[in-house]
Amino acid sequence: MLFSDNSKISFGQLAAILFLAAFSSGMLFLPRLLVEQVGQSAPLWAVFMGALSGIWAVALTLLCRGTPFFVLLQFTFGRKIGRILAVFIGLRLFFVAALEIRLTAEATQQILLPQTPIWALSGVLVLLAWIFARTELEGVARAAEICGMVVFLFFIFTFLFAAAQALPMGQMPDWPQQMPRSRALVLFPSLLLLFFLPGRTVSVSKRGLFFLYLAVGIAIGAICWLCLAFFGTMGTAGRLLPTISALGRVSGTGLFLSGTEGLLLFVWMSGSMFFSGLCLHFGTRLFWGGSRGAILSAGLVWAIAALTQKNGFLLQDTWCGPLDLLLLIGLPLLLWIFRKKEDCQ
Amino acid sequence: MLSSDLKKNEAALREAFADCEDVVFRKFSVGEGQRLILMIYIDNMVLGDVIYAAVMTNIMQRAHQDSTLSELVEEAVAVGEVKQVEDLQTAKDAILVGDTLLLMDGSSYGAQLSTKKYPSRGVGKVENEMVVQGPKEAFTEQISTNVVLIRRRIRDTKLKVRRQRIGKKGKSDVALMYLSDRAKPETVQEVKKELDKLSVSALYDSGYLEQLLEKNWKSVFPMMQITERPDKTAAALLEGRIVLAVDNTPFCILLPVTLNLLFQAAEDYYDRWQLVSALRMLRYLAAWIAITLPALYISMAVFQPQMLPTSLALKIAQSREGIPFSVVSEVVMMELAFELLREAGVRLPxxxxxxxxxxxxxxIGSAAVEAGIVSPMSVIISSLCGICTFLIPNPALVSAIRLMKYPMILLSAMFGLLGLWVGQVVMLLHLASLKSFGIPYLYPFVSPSVRDFEDLKDSLIRFPLRFLQRSSIFERRKGK
Structure with missing residues (x-):
């Protein structure tokens, strides 16, 4: 691929974006949610959910066949209904972005800036997401490649050091006995990006996509295991950010940073900003388009993120599961049925 | 068009060069006084000996009554390059570039004799891109000398040199150089197109041309590489890159460029790979320190002292005891003082x-600390930042790094580590969205798989030379 030839991204870049989107949200909240719901079997459930997300990612890519999802919607359901559905997807993207920003702001307030109000912190993060949204996809993808590598290496190193402390505790995951509730499907929102990105990618490796999500599931499973080993079921479920606490037990050299909590937070935040920035980018395209549209979208996202009285976790618990089930399972299924019907005719 | 009447041509040229006392009009007759010849040149801009010995004397001795100008030029003029001039504008341009114009009564054309002699210094020593081991010669202000310095290093017919004049008034010579079997034709075409589009009065320096050619003019990061080293330029040509040499400046422009190339010094290829790899990593670290250290200090000292070991936090607090300024103003003051010193050092002999x-x-530093105006910590921070910038081989990149430090300081003064992180993410995003003539600025750290990770071998770690024989990303692909 000659760089100046096209505006498409490579599969490596797509993988980096999806890794950041899935892993950043997943690593922070999934351990707490899963342990709360399924206890000791959380690590295995995380792996299973990674595999499930991988299968669903492949199915979505096959269904879209390289065409942007909303174009497909308009083509299949007609302009009016297609437009309504596109607006619905756009709103969900804004909501995802707002939720990520709200959670990031809350974590930042708790760990770094306890006296700064949420509206100010979310304002800064929305501004950053707006810069992401304004940047062309190629640039964001290239930044994701570097950021993904940093996040991956940082995670591997801290995890290995933490695992060395956790291994002697002899904690093993239980075989799954009960199902997690739908709201634990935190990996799923990242799949929303597959509505748009395959059409902008040179070639998508289906196998690569499946293994990417499986790897994210395994990594989150490993974090679940680490949290359970350090804090037990009650301790993990009771902590706001158990991942940070678990990986943060790895000390630095002692000369400079005494703990890795702050750095972990930034590592997660980087991924989270890529995700919310891209949600804002595609949401803007569905809604308004253009640079003024990006400002309006950013304002809307900031309003949702800053003005809501409930905290991010409650919002996530209430809305995420049902909305994602509807969007990521209901809509593609409906599309598939329509297309089958058309093929038969 | 020139007239066959010498008087008319002379009058037109005298009018054009009115009040230009350095322009010499020398008229003499040949063929027993039957034919008049007019020679025009700019005093001290031509080779005087050549004019008198190889032109005037020869013509006077060999000309006869029926001689035409073309016959005289063929038989009598012993000058390397001669061109026929048919219009008045070309005649004026010929005189202005330092050539001699020959006009003859009865001829409706003139002859442009290449007799230029510009005052110039010889090939000097490298001043900005110094190396311990490696060639010491640098480009000069004369474009022809610079082209020769490159030709001496690449003795190949594939090395193409396309010269053109840019500037309505200055008419500066610009040479576009590339290896026709290495450079991508589309990049060469793009550069030619951009050069043809330029509309300026004059070009005084390669930096001038660089700014006019770059598309990302809002970015502080250099989109082209400027060098004074012929060896570096020849190596760039062999990599498939394009070189632009501008007359009157001892610097050449190399394009396209990536951030990775700006961290490379000429010496990197003359020394052992282990040492060079360590140095390269050190340069990247130095760049990061130069951008972030003051901001990191502000964040840690003001917002997140709990992230520091207690002993270090206490030391910082102790050193700041009695300082009348806040940490932010102290750091900004020290950074500005350092910039002042640096600028003063550049302008002074x-x-x-x-x-x-x-x-x-x-x-001044120790006096300020003793007087209790600044803390020793901020002196250390700003000195360390300054030293770190000296490690970076490209002056344009150093300037960018110096500038980037201030937004980081501002952001960290507002939001601590969060602000610093925001600044770094925005900088990464900005760098990732930059392209230099189609090549991503962050290549090969992004999309390394495009060439099977080959270019990563000459990035943070420089592999041994025997592993660097394959072509680079800038080269045209085989079969194209």
Whole structure:
């Protein structure tokens, strides 16, 4: 691929974006949610959910066949209904972005800036997401490649050091006995990006996509295991950010940073900003388009993120599961049925 | 068009060069006084000996009554390059570039004799991109000398040199150089197109041309590489890159460029790979320190002292005892003082500038600490930042790094580590969205798989030379 030839991204870049989107949200909240719901079997459930997300990612890519999802919607359901559905997807993207920003702001307030109000912190993060949204996809993808590598290496190193402390505790995951509730499907929102990105990618490796999500599931499973080993079921479920606490037990050299909590937070935040920035980018395209549209979208996202009285976790618990089930399972299924019907005719 | 009447041509040229007393009009007759010849040139801009010995004397001896100008030029003029001139504008341009114009009564054309002699210094020593081991010669202000310095290193017919004049008034010579079997034709075409589009009065320096050619003019990061080293330029040509040489400047422009190339010094290829790899990593680290250290200090000292070991946090607090300024103003003041010293050092003559550095750095710094105006910590921070910038081989990149430090300081002064992180993410995003003539600025750290990770071998780690024989990303692909 000659760089100046096209505006498409490579599969490596797509993988980096999806890794950041899935892993950043997943690593922070999934351990707490899963342990709360399924206890000791959380690590295995995380792996299973990674595999499930991988299968669903492949199915979505096959269904879209390289065409942007909303174009497909308009083509299949007609302009009016297609437009309504596109607006619905756009709103969900804004909501995802707002939720990520709200959670990031809350974590930042708790760990770094306890006296700064949420509206100010979310304002800064929305501004950053707006810069992401304004940047062309190629640039964001290239930044994701570097950021993904940093996040991956940082995670591997801290995890290995933490695992060395956790291994002697002899904690093993239980075989799954009960199902997690739908709201634990935190990996799923990242799949929303597959509505748009395959059409902008040179070639998508289906196998690569499946293994990417499986790897994210395994990594989150490993974090679940680490949290359970350090804090037990009650301790993990009771902590706001158990991942940070678990990986943060790895000390630095002692000369400079005494703990890795702050750095972990930034590592997660980087991924989270890529995700919310891209949600804002595609949401803007569905809604308004253009640079003024990006400002309006950013304002809307900031309003949702800053003005809501409930905290991010409650919002996530209430809305995420049902909305994602509807969007990521209901809509593609409906599309598939329509297309089958058309093929038969 | 020129007239066959010499008087008319002379009058037109005298009018054009009215009040130009350095322009010499020398008229003489040949063929027993039957034919008049007019020779026009600019005093001291031509080779005087050549004019009198190889032109005037020869013509006077060999011309006869029926001689035409073309016959005289063929038989009598012993000058390397001769061109026929048919219009008045070309005649004026020929005189202005330092050639001699020959006009003859009865001829409706003239002859442009290449007799230029520009005052110039010889090939000098490298001043900005110094190396311990490697060639020491640098480009000069004369474009022809610079082209020769490159030709001497690449003795290949594939090395193409396309010269053109840019500037309505200055008409500066610009040479576009590339290896026709290495450079991508589309990049060469793009550069040619951009050069043809330029509309300026004159070009005084390669930096001028660089700014006019770059598309990302809002970015502080250099989109082209400027060098004074012929060896570096020849190596760039062999990599498939394009070189632009501008007359009257001892610097050449190399394009396209990536951030990775700006961290490479010529010496990197003359030394052992282990040492060079360590140095390269050190340069990247130095760049990061130069951008972030003051901001990191502000974040840690003001917002997140709990992230520091207690002993270090206490030391910082102790050193700040009695300082009348806040950490932010102290850091900004020290950084500005350092910039002042640096600028003063650049403008002063070199023997004084080194004294200036010592006086500024040591005496003023320690006096400020003793007086209790600034803390020793901020002196250490700003000195370390300054030293780190000296490690980076490209001056344009150093300037960008110096500038980037201030937004980081501002952001960290507002939001601590969060602000610093925001600044870094925005900078990464900005760098990732930059392209230099189609090549991503962050290549090969992004999309390394495009060439099977080959270019990563010459990035943070420089592999041994025997592994660097394959073509680079800038080269045209085989079969194209």
């Amino acid at each position: 070199s023997p004084v500038s080194s004294t200036m550095g010592i006086v500024g750095g040591i005496i």
